[in-house]
Amino acid sequence: DSGVTQTPKHLITATGQRVTLRCSPRSGDLSVYWYQQSLDQGLQFLIQYYNGEERAKGNILERFSAQQFPDLHSELNLSSLELGDSALYFCASSTGSHNSPLHFGNGTRLTVT
Amino acid sequence: EDQVTQSPEALRLQEGESSSLNCSYTVSGLRGLFWYRQDPGKGPEFLFTLYSAGEEKEKERLKATLTKKESFLHITAPKPEDSATYLCAVQARGTGNQFYFGTGTSLTVIP
Secondary structure (H helix, E strand, C coil): CCCCEEECCEEEECCCCCEEEEEECCCCCCEEEEEEECCCCCEEEEEEEECCEEEEECCCCCCEEEEECCCCCEEEEECCCCHHHCEEEEEEEECCCCCCCCEECCCEEEEEC | CCEEEEECCEEEEECCCCEEEEEEEECCCEEEEEEEEECCCCCCEEEEEECCCCCEEEECCEEEEECCCEEEEEECCCCHHHCEEEEEEEEECCECECEEECCCEEEEEEC
């Protein structure tokens, strides 16, 4: 158990809808990262937060947004969903120090129909 | 541009047949190289961090090594439960704390 909790585990929704994915980092970790993993593809970095502030953005679509709250949990909001958004969405946390590894949750599997 | 390339994409081994997975990287300055194991439908599980050329880390049947341009994950006498996708990632200087992941090697160990 990595200590990173993601909810829900599965989400099925229709095109055009909006969903929110939630992540609770490991105790003591200040940094949260979001990744997307489509079928047979690698991990695509979306966005990073550190102690409530956005630190870096990757290939995140304008339809997607995220935030990290004062209690350090994070939410990833996906709107105007398209079929191609179907994927596994992972949250990872780290202490935020250099060389500190990422610890991943077990993901939210999003299916857009 | 910082890049991470893993090879082979897929590897099938007989139980007990040792082999190595490769992770080649091109970064402006390596802060750390990380190995992960990912089972289907699960999040990547952290295995090792390597910081400098010549460093080695071991865990059970796995041993990771690092040179200035690549890392190897050696699997000695693998068992079927070692079947998984193995990912490597690098963290580069000057990029904040960004991690660049390879696409992984899918390992299947046949009993």
